[in-house]
Amino acid sequence: SAVISQKPSRDICQRGTSLTIQCQVDSQVTMMFWYRQQPGQSLTLIATANQGSEATYESGFVIDKFPISRPNLTFSTLTVSNMSPEDSSIYLCSVEDPQGLSSYNEQFFGPGTRLTVL
């Protein structure tokens, strides 16, 4: 398994500002993921972040709005840029197969960052 922490746990931000969310894992992982969970909805994958390469964004998400860094195998950041109220969401960091034990990997999730944009 993996223990994942996220900072901040919650924040209230003003429209037009940016927020950077940090994700720290207690072991080295190849694949990290960022999800968005809007109120009352399911999880939507924003992007996949692999160390040493640029993040791969899903349809509807762009790097200018959600820049991602992955400087090493245990850490990643997601920035929500130029925020609007529609960005109010829970943002979840997830990792897969932290020890490389299997090829059918389950995902482990962080506790999430609850963002409210006014």
Add this chain to the structure above:
Amino acid sequence: AQSVTQLDSQVPVFEEAPVELRCNYSSSVSVYLFWYVQYPNQGLQLLLKYLSGSTLVKGINGFEAEFNKSQTSFHLRKPSVHISDTAEYFCAVRPSGGYQKVTFGTGTKLQVIP
């Protein structure tokens, strides 16, 4: 592409009663199936998973699920629920083999009534 349908957005059930949360999926390839639970103000935690083999899968906290390939279902069951089971439950599917994107259902909120 895969899709997951959780028909029940909310399920109220009395404490100590049995519960079934329904999940149906669609896929043209073989899949792995998962159930995750999300307690209030927390991230997702894996309850159980089906990869292959026995179609009845047992998970944590007394939950189990049965994979039915012909009906493309993976319903979650518990014979007797507790107040602490109040949470949101997500069914998820991914194609088998290597890395493939996970598709989540819309979730079912289980409300256990004392």
